Amino acid sequence: MRHTRFVATAGVIALAMGLTACGSGGKDSPAAKADSAPFGDCVITGEAGSHPLELIKDGVVTVKADLPSPGWYNGDTVESIKSGFDYCLLANIAHRGGAKGLDLQNSSFDGLVAGKSGSFDLTLNQITITPERTSVMDFSKPYYESTAGVMVKKGTAMTQGDLANSHLGVKQGTVGQMLVAKTIKPAKDPSVFPGDPEQQAAVAAGRIDAGIQDLSIVLGAAAKSKGALEVVGQIPTNESYGVMMPKGSANVKVVNAMLDEMKKDGTLDKLSSAYLTDAYGIDPTTIPVWNF
Template identity: 45%
Template sequence: MKPATIAKAVAALGLISAVSAYAQSYGNCVITGQKGSIPIKPFIPGQLTVQTVLPAPGWYNGDTTATIKDGFEYCMAANIAYRAGLDKLVIQNVSRDALMTGRTKDFDLALAVVSITPERKKVVNFSVPYFKSNIGVLVKSGSKVTEENIRSKRIGVRQATAGYTYATTFLKPTEPLKVFADTTEVFTALAAGQVDVAMSDTSYLLGQAAKSNGMMKVVAQYSSPQEYGAVFPAGSANEAAINKAIEEMKADGTLASLEQKQLGEKWGTSPAAIPFWKP
């Protein structure tokens, strides 16, 4: 073979390698496990299509699907894609209400900080749990909310959430709950002084506190049995394989590592460091 021909062949191989490296790109995520160990039948061949609800700091670091390079759930999805032998990961931003009423389509799974509840299980199919979250107490920095006086404060919650259920069932405040249609509305009300406390998942509140530039702080949490699960599309043939991947990532320390790096380091503290109050 002539030198020029060899050079072209080497260049072509380099291009192929570059294309392959680009194609199998999972942002800034650390990938573990064995590629192709859990073969699935993706909705679109060659890619894992994952739905979520943005913004979700810590879980997906970026406000648009094009800017996300890491985050707990993003990197969890990347590891599932790798173990499924898929070189491409595509994130779709959807409405939470549409997702939780089974109205979203054309995806493989959703990772969207969704608590598994008996009511939701009647509507959508969940994976095995992958994260445990308690109920946090978010206040404006300098607030005088304490374990002793929280019941007399104006508490904001999102309707039909674990925070709402916990407040009404266990905390039972003396002031009427302020119920909002969306969690972002709860945060806006807290910033505006319309409520004294925002109650939701500790992990979710830590993300909000981290991006508030010191204006808000998670001062406590209440113990809760709630756990997060992936949501599968109706009739998915991949539930067993993806559940296997999640169990393996729990067993081999992948999810624990993601919690520390993607949540603890990004937020400046881990959920485990937040003190517990009693209702």
């Protein structure tokens, strides 16, 4: 599913900082090699330049995304992002692709998935692969399975049966918006927000009864809310996140090869363990599943 915010370009997120891991390397957090040019606080794996990418700027992967996002792009500003599942997966893709940096730029989510955000190489932004999106953009193989989450103000009594009669909030251009319209079908039209912060603020203030968005996103928001928000249910969607690229990109097969390697060598599992479990503060499997 995912996102939206007005475009504001940030500078190049640079590397060569001589840092190793997201923590010091235990057996589950191997230290980056000294010559691997680690990005931010990420653990870098694989061989540098083993899968060359075609880039619009030499040596730099240009990325547009709706930023930041707890657990995925950690930081309070675009410039401060140095870790997170998507950020560090990007770093590993850039490293294996022969790049020396990431040019991380803020962009609206609905513009991204509609192919209206201008030039970029690729993006990871918790973007669900859908037929509508693949008609205008290219996607890699899935790298993460997703469900939808139901976020409420802390202490709100909300059950699956309450959703149809509740005032819900969705984010513009997301699969959450489609899920509400086509599956939940509430009696009252949902409020539509341009971005995650606006939706989350409306839930916390009681202006809407619940927000529907990717489970990963609402869990991150709840963990960061200092007790203002909680997630009370999850709705299966049988959907997955993919790396999104401009239509006709020469990098699709290259990125797929990298993802295959990172599944086999454990990089993807280690990113999930390092960033998502800590960011959520809860085991997602304990959240009730609401089937429609």
